[in-house]
Amino acid sequence: MREFRYERPATVAEAIRAVSHDPEADFLAGGTTEVDLMKDGVFHPDLLVDITRLPLRGVRRNGTMLQVGALTTMEELAADRTLVERAPFVVEALLRGASAQLRNMATIGGNLLQRTRCRYFRDPAVPACNKREPGSGCEAVNSVARMHAILGASPACIALHASDLAVPLVALDAVVHIQSEEGERLVPLTQFYLMPGETPDRENVLRHGELITAIDIPLPPPGTRSIYLKIRDRASYEFALTSAAVAVIMDGGVIKEARVAMGGIGTIPWRCFEAEEVLREAPATPDTFRSAADGTIRDPFVVPGTAFKVELAKRTLIRALTEVTS
Amino acid sequence: MTTLTVNGTEYPLDLADPRVTLLDALRDRLDLTGTKKGCDQGACGACTVLSDGRRILACLTLAAQCDGREITTIEGLESHPMQDAFVRHDAFQCGYCTSGQIMSAVALLGENRAGTDADIREYMSGNLCRCGAYSNIVAAVREVARNA
Numbered sequence: 001m002r003e004f005r006y007e008r009p010a011t012v013a014e015a016i017r018a019v020s021h022d023p024e025a026d027f028l029a030g031g032t033t034e035v036d037l038m039k040d041g042v043f044h045p046d047l048l049v050d051i052t053r054l055p056l057r058g059v060r061r062n063g064t065m066l067q068v069g070a071l072t073t074m075e076e077l078a079a080d081r082t083l084v085e086r087a088p089f090v091v092e093a094l095l096r097g098a099s100a101q102l103r104n105m106a107t108i109g110g111n112l113l114q115r116t117r118c119r120y121f122r123d124p125a126v127p128a129c130n131k132r133e134p135g136s137g138c139e140a141v142n143s144v145a146r147m148h149a150i151l152g153a154s155p156a157c158i159a160l161h162a163s164d165l166a167v168p169l170v171a172l173d174a175v176v177h178i179q180s181e182e183g184e185r186l187v188p189l190t191q192f193y194l195m196p197g198e199t200p201d202r203e204n205v206l207r208h209g210e211l212i213t214a215i216d217i218p219l220p221p222p223g224t225r226s227i228y229l230k231i232r233d234r235a236s237y238e239f240a241l242t243s244a245a246v247a248v249i250m251d252g253g254v255i256k257e258a259r260v261a262m263g264g265i266g267t268i269p270w271r272c273f274e275a276e277e278v279l280r281e282a283p284a285t286p287d288t289f290r291s292a293a294d295g296t297i298r299d300p301f302v303v304p305g306t307a308f309k310v311e312l313a314k315r316t317l318i319r320a321l322t323e324v325t326s
Numbered sequence: 327m328t329t330l331t332v333n334g335t336e337y338p339l340d341l342a343d344p345r346v347t348l349l350d351a352l353r354d355r356l357d358l359t360g361t362k363k364g365c366d367q368g369a370c371g372a373c374t375v376l377s378d379g380r381r382i383l384a385c386l387t388l389a390a391q392c393d394g395r396e397i398t399t400i401e402g403l404e405s406h407p408m409q410d411a412f413v414r415h416d417a418f419q420c421g422y423c424t425s426g427q428i429m430s431a432v433a434l435l436g437e438n439r440a441g442t443d444a445d446i447r448e449y450m451s452g453n454l455c456r457c458g459a460y461s462n463i464v465a466a467v468r469e470v471a472r473n474a
Contacts (some may be wrong), residue, residue: 006344006390028388035347035386036367048344050391075380099452100437101430104380105387132333236451 001038005054008050010026012179012213020181020209027051027211029071030106032098033114041124042132055214056109059083066217070109070177074165075100077108086219089226089245090168096230097164099237108240109212112176112189113204116159117147117239130156131200138200147239150313152267153301157200159267161193166269168228168245169217171261177214178206184213193268220247220259229320231264231312240264242313244320250280255279255288255325262296265313270295275317284325289318328393332356333402342392348392349373349384352399359424360400364454371453374426374433375399381433400425407473408432411466419457427453431467440471 006028009015009261016196019025025047028034037043049092056071059080062085068077078081078094085190098106120126120139129138140158148158166189174189206212226247232238243263249256258279260272274295293314300310330337330368337356339346349366352358352375365371366385373384376398402423403409408431410418418424434440439449446467447460455463 001345004344006341006388008390026392031386031388032383034366035388039367050388050389099371100439100449101374101381101383101452102368104377105382186418203473236448303458 075104157196167263
């Protein structure tokens with residue numbers, strides 16, 4: 001690990017000022033991605049500004065919304081009774097991610113900002129990674145790939161967004177509170193992430209010195225059924241090959257309202273607007289589910305190692321829809 | 327000087343270089359070598375300790391972040407029934423993952439997540455055992471949970 005300075009300011013404003021005024025500085029929260037990448041030599045800030053003791057922790061009910069402090073840990077949010085009752089698929093996504101130890105450390109803000117698990121990004125000995133070294137190429141596209149994206153990908157980058165939590169949160173239209181020296185701005189999570197295009201090094205709309213302070217989670221109406229289905233190589237403690245977050249309101253055998261997002265397939269958490277369109281006011285039948293799946297996996301960018309994900313993703317969504325509507 | 331509180335004892339620690347992880351501080355500076363360094367990357371769980379009663383990974387925690395926290399390591403368990411159960415159920419072979427397994431299992435009891443074998447497997451999944459002693463680990467945890 002390269003040398004760095006460590007500071008722990010007492011207020012949010014001081015923390016933001018400290019990072020803003022040093023282009024090589026960064027915030028430190030749970031550290032589960034950041035410290036790991038520092039050990040790997042992928043990430044080398046000259047200043048870490050520890051925000052873990054700032055008063056940005058806790059969950060508050062605000063009408064039909066949960067306001068989650070950015071420093072709330074994954075375990076703390078998973079234990080929130082309102083969330084368990086009203087949006088259990090968010091809790092399922094939380095508890096199917098990482099391990100209990102990591103979930104006690106990792107924060108909600110940090111979870112949304114976790115870096116890709118692409119092994120080439122994480123290995124500085126690999127010269128070609130546009131995310132790590134803009135303009136250097138993409139080893140994953142030309143070499144062995146498997147845990148990679150098939151939607152939103154480009155020849156410049158097929159790195160996957162690995163968060164489980166972000167999947168139901170984009171489905172629910174969660175909103176991110178972002179604080180900077182200039183003030184606060186709110187960004188819908190569906191507009192927070194950037195697809196790689198020609199600039200895979202830019203993953204989201206955050207500017208240097210901006211800090212996520214809270215996430216608003218709109219609660220789905222009472223009576224909503226939801227599911228987070230995660231398909232992976234082993235039963236626990238593994239990232240998704242594919243996943244589906246689905247929330248529906250049923251009227252008999254008809255789907256009145258549907259919110260759908262998928263993980264494990266996109267360079268960003270993938271909101272499935274086409275599927276929602278297909279499902280709305282449609283009978284809950286295998287034909288409906290198949291066309292929702294076909295509408296989602298459109299024009300995938302595949303390399304030999306990721307070709308299996310096209311059908312796997314469709315089946316994942318079909319199974320999630322079948323289970324949640326039956 | 328930073329003060330680290332481990333198993334109820336306060337240790338002054340010079341962290342002029344903040345790269346020191348909690349794991350390295352425990353092992354190399356406080357001579358508490360019960361906490362093991364496996365992957366050192368947050369993947370294996372061998373370095374599991376408790377911070378204010380919650381299980382965390384010492385390898386991804388900077389020691390500088392731990393002042394004011396109550397850290398508990400395997401040395402801080404005083405003849406916990408879980409240790410005895412691990413011995414009786416032969417819940418290890420090489421033993422390298424064992425202190426992490428035990429710390430995780432002790433936390434699991436506090437989290438009330440040892441209701442079924444499936445729960446034990448799920449909520450112990452952050453602790454890998456390359457010898458594959460899993461079935462005996464589950465048996466040890468199950469027994470302690472039932473007697474709790």
